[in-house]
Amino acid sequence: GDANGIGAQVDYEIVGIEPGAGLMELTNTALKDYELDDWTLLEGSSAAMVAQLQKAITNQEPIIITGWSPHWMFSSFDLKYLDDPKGSFGGAxxxxxxxxxxxxxxxxxxxxxxxxxxxxxxxxxxxxxxxxxxxxxxxxxxxxxxxxxxxxxxxxxxxxxxxxxxxxxxxxxxxxxxxxxxxxxxxxxxxxxxxxxxxxxxxxxxxxxxxxxxxxxxxxxxxxxxxxxxxxxxxxxxxxxxxxxxTKNGLVVPEYVDIDSVEDLK
Ligand code: PBE
The missing domain is CATH 3.10.105.10 (Dipeptide-binding Protein; Domain 3)
Structure with missing residues (x-):
């Protein structure tokens, strides 16, 4: 499945942060909960993630990142959290x-x-x-x-x-x-x-x-x-x-990416 083609557009990659970060664990849990077997969570750093996000936005390209609030990126860019109906990322x-x-x-x-x-x-x-x-x-x-x-x-x-x-x-x-x-x-x-x-x-x-x-x-x-x-x-x-x-954790995309929920990655 992948009716929107979002997986193919981003090579089935989610841009993550430091290995060992809680958010990385939560994202791996989400990949299991939503049966997103085709997807890879990339390890890196918070700074590298933001740099990639910035570059994608400049080029108006699709990107999916692991994000959290509070974070200045939400005041600098138009971003949205993907809905998490299964609650893999926990609440506030x-x-x-x-x-x-x-x-x-x-x-x-x-x-x-x-x-x-x-x-x-x-x-x-x-x-x-x-x-x-x-x-x-x-x-x-x-x-x-x-x-x-x-x-x-x-x-x-x-x-x-x-x-x-x-x-x-x-x-x-x-x-x-x-x-x-x-x-x-x-x-x-x-x-x-x-x-x-x-x-x-x-x-x-x-x-x-x-x-x-x-x-x-x-x-x-x-x-x-x-x-x-x-x-x-x-x-x-x-x-x-x-x-x-x-605070909040989740998967985050620029507003122009046409998906709303983690379920849309399936
Ligand atoms: N974070 C920000 C951390 C906690 C602070 C969400 C990147 C983590 O994932 O462990």
């Missing part, structure tokens, strides 16, 4: 803050700030758009912090200042996590901590917090996207709950 989910065991005792102020960190997709988008437009991530973070003193003071409320203790934050180079990690890192810094941001792969991100070589991460997508990592490490980490609500 949350992003959680996860810290190492013992952080509360070792750096109570940092722990409290991390625990109180919470913002909206629209906040995160402001930071992401500035970074995409070429601003340095730490500058974009500082700009957002300066523009949102009320939100930031909710995070720091009641937190004692640090005395230069080191806090190591781990993150993956996803646009969402570049934004959130830079913002919370800067807030911790402004409150007396010496912060390092360390960019890693998704497995080592969870493993690092679990084995104590990292102090915290603010990019655990739950309950679906990172379920496997979470379940592997749940006894060795401290889950501080959600810092953002309303």
């Amino acid at each position: 989910e949350d992003i959680h803050t996860v810290v190492r065991k013992g952080l509360e005792q070792d750096a109570p102020g940092a722990y409290r700030i991390l625990d109180q960190f919470s913002w909206e997709p629209s906040d995160m988008e402001v930071v992401m758009v500035d970074i995409t437009d070429g601003m340095d991530p730490s500058e974009a973070a500082e700009k957002w912090i300066n523009a949102n003193p009320d939100k930031v003071s909710e995070w720091t409320k009641g937190a004692q200042s640090g005395n230069g203790e080191r806090i190591k934050l781990v993150y993956v180079a996803w646009d969402t996590e570049i934004a959130s990690t830079n913002v919370i890192g800067k807030v911790l810094e402004q409150n007396g901590y010496k912060v390092t941001l360390s960019q890693v792969e998704v497995g080592p991100m969870f493993a690092g917090v679990a084995n104590g070589s990292a102090d915290a991460m603010v990019g655990a997508w739950l309950p679906t996207t990172h379920a496997e990592y979470y379940n592997t490490y749940k006894n060795d980490i401290v889950d501080l709950g959600r810092n953002l609500h309303g």
Whole structure:
């Protein structure tokens, strides 16, 4: 089948992101759920995926990518999620803050700030758009912090200042996590901590917090996207709950691609 010819037009290829990303697992699940045996999910990186998307749009060519929100690509391009009637990609989910065991005792102020960190997709988008437009991530973070003193003071409320203790934050180079990690890192810094941001792969991100070589991460997508990592490490980490609500995962195409549902790939 493939009445619309979309499979042939894109060589039965879906442009994916980093191997190990939750979204890659979800897409493989979707390929099974919808019996899309002819299709291949290409591994790559988030940056390469966006570059290919950009090129396809410039040439008005069909393309299917693995996409997620919040992401600046939705404000830069006319895109649509393909409907997912089987629910392979899960529903809207949350992003959680996860810290190492013992952080509360070792750096109570940092722990409290991390625990109180919470913002909206629209906040995160402001930071992401500035970074995409070429601003340095730490500058974009500082700009957002300066523009949102009320939100930031909710995070720091009641937190004692640090005395230069080191806090190591781990993150993956996803646009969402570049934004959130830079913002919370800067807030911790402004409150007396010496912060390092360390960019890693998704497995080592969870493993690092679990084995104590990292102090915290603010990019655990739950309950679906990172379920496997979470379940592997749940006894060795401290889950501080959600810092953002309303993410989404799925297959995404430019508006001009004439399909509406994952079922149309069959
Ligand atoms: N993402 C963005 C991640 C979580 C953050 C959807 C690319 C993932 O697939 O694991």
